[in-house]
Amino acid sequence: MDTYTTPDFSRTIPIDKVGVDERVARLNKRSIKKESKLQGLKLALSMIDLTTLEGKDSEGKVIQMCAKARTPYAPMPDLPHVAAVCVYPNMVATAKKALKGTGINVASVSTAFPSGMAPRTVKLEDTRFAVEQGADEIDMVISRGEFLKGNYSYVFDEIAEIKDSCGSAHLKVILETGELETYENVRKASDIAMYAGADFIKTSTGKISPAATQPVTLVMLEAIRDFYRETGRMTGMKPAGGIRTAKQALQYLVLVKETLGAAWLTPEWFRFGASSLTNDLLMQIVKQKTGIYEGREYFSED
Numbered sequence: 001m002d003t004y005t006t007p008d009f010s011r012t013i014p015i016d017k018v019g020v021d022e023r024v025a026r027l028n029k030r031s032i033k034k035e036s037k038l039q040g041l042k043l044a045l046s047m048i049d050l051t052t053l054e055g056k057d058s059e060g061k062v063i064q065m066c067a068k069a070r071t072p073y074a075p076m077p078d079l080p081h082v083a084a085v086c087v088y089p090n091m092v093a094t095a096k097k098a099l100k101g102t103g104i105n106v107a108s109v110s111t112a113f114p115s116g117m118a119p120r121t122v123k124l125e126d127t128r129f130a131v132e133q134g135a136d137e138i139d140m141v142i143s144r145g146e147f148l149k150g151n152y153s154y155v156f157d158e159i160a161e162i163k164d165s166c167g168s169a170h171l172k173v174i175l176e177t178g179e180l181e182t183y184e185n186v187r188k189a190s191d192i193a194m195y196a197g198a199d200f201i202k203t204s205t206g207k208i209s210p211a212a213t214q215p216v217t218l219v220m221l222e223a224i225r226d227f228y229r230e231t232g233r234m235t236g237m238k239p240a241g242g243i244r245t246a247k248q249a250l251q252y253l254v255l256v257k258e259t260l261g262a263a264w265l266t267p268e269w270f271r272f273g274a275s276s277l278t279n280d281l282l283m284q285i286v287k288q289k290t291g292i293y294e295g296r297e298y299f300s301e302d
């Protein structure tokens, strides 16, 4: 039984913005040596939620993306597969079928993604539909308008209700940090999501700018660390949107290791939400293994 008490969310935890930015800059200076770099690149590949969230998505595109998810680069069949594919609810069944027996999860966005501007009943139905279609993971958005009005109990209750409707599917809660205005709000939204039952907290939908940034991710990682100290419960982290290069991915892994420790450096606890990071990781992996840079044309579209 849980023995912790839910905090008073009207209290604001101050964040030292300069300190956060300086810590990120300092950690970005770490250089990663050859063998650890290869390991880091493969690890990052295994942590990707390979994503397509376009209004023009088709079954064909999703099937193609699932093939890439299973075998990121055919000439190196020993490379890890990605962690999950992330799609709209009406593409879940297609992805589930294409990934049968692979161990790759299907994540579905939900709750009137990306805006979240729909009644609660619609959001619950959206979630139940995705779960019925076979989603292993649900990526919901918080109600940013209610949050910014200070209606924290609304945001908390909504997350808790969506969590209930997920059944055994894991719940990722998207804060859409680019709309939250301050680091203090990012911290508060992280805490609300975790105390309401989030399995993961996620930065962004990828639909508005700025999407994931390293300072915002650090604020969220520190919230996860403090929540773990308080409750003993681990929560996963997913930066998403705008992460396109292997260099960025390795920098994120350093942030995780230094803030939460090695226990979080697995696909169970850390993901990258990305539509086009895979090929840059593959190019760098090939470079590390062979010394040769293959051109982008050698890698299939994500």
Ligand SMILES: O=C[C@H](O)COP(=O)(O)O
Binding pocket: 051, 053, 086, 204, 205, 206, 207, 211, 240, 241, 242, 243, 273, 274, 275, 276, 277
């Ligand atoms: O959750 C993932 C994002 O929607 C993907 O964003 P991206 O296209 O900038 O990689």
